[in-house]
Amino acid sequence: MSAGADSPIGASEWADLSSIFSRFVAVTVVDAGASPRSRQTAALLGTAHAIVVVAPDTDFGDERAAAVRAVFSSSHPQIPVVTVRTRINQEINGSGDSAGMPYDRHLAAGGPIRLSRLGALTRIAATEIAGLAVAAANGR
Known part of the structure; x- marks a missing residue:
């Protein structure tokens, strides 16, 4: 070694x-x-090929995601940025134009992510988000 x-x-x-x-x-x-x-x-x-910014579905999360997007846009203007809003509870904020990740107890715990512990709806949403990132990278 x-x-x-x-x-x-x-x-x-x-x-x-x-x-x-x-x-x-x-x-x-x-x-x-x-x-x-x-x-x-x-x-x-x-x-x-694409950047995905993940933020909680809160006003603070929106502000933080916007700040991070601004940094990425100035430092890597050629790379598209997709924002994902993760629900922190069962309620839906409803504002914003970003992709959404449903509430998931495993994600809400805040520890290391284990794919086997994600709910079925979360896995589907993650696949859709990956598709959005690929489509953004291809200029669609």
């Missing part, structure tokens, strides 16, 4: 890795992290 195996990878390695995945996997979802301005995020976005 290499001594560097447990050390974090750098920005160039992120770019190489995401570029490799994009050649073999139609849709690859990568968490860009909390800061859209980090070097690792910039490296990931440099090879992205």
Whole structure:
């Protein structure tokens, strides 16, 4: 085992890795992290075909998503951005023009996402969102 195996990878390695995945996997979802301005995020976005911003279905979530979209639009104007609003309870906010993710107890718990624990409606919505991202990347 290499001594560097447990050390974090750098920005160039992120770019190489995401570029490799994009050649073999139609849709690859990568968490860009909390800061859209980090070097690792910039490296990931440099090879992205579309960006999906996920925010809670609240006024604060809308404001945060708009701020992140503005950063992405200025730093990567050629990459389309799709916003996904996740419901934090059973109620629907109804405002905005973004895709929606239904309420899901597993997602609401806030821990690591395990696909096997997502509800059927959540899986369908995630597939539709992936389709929106691909369509946006193709300029539709």
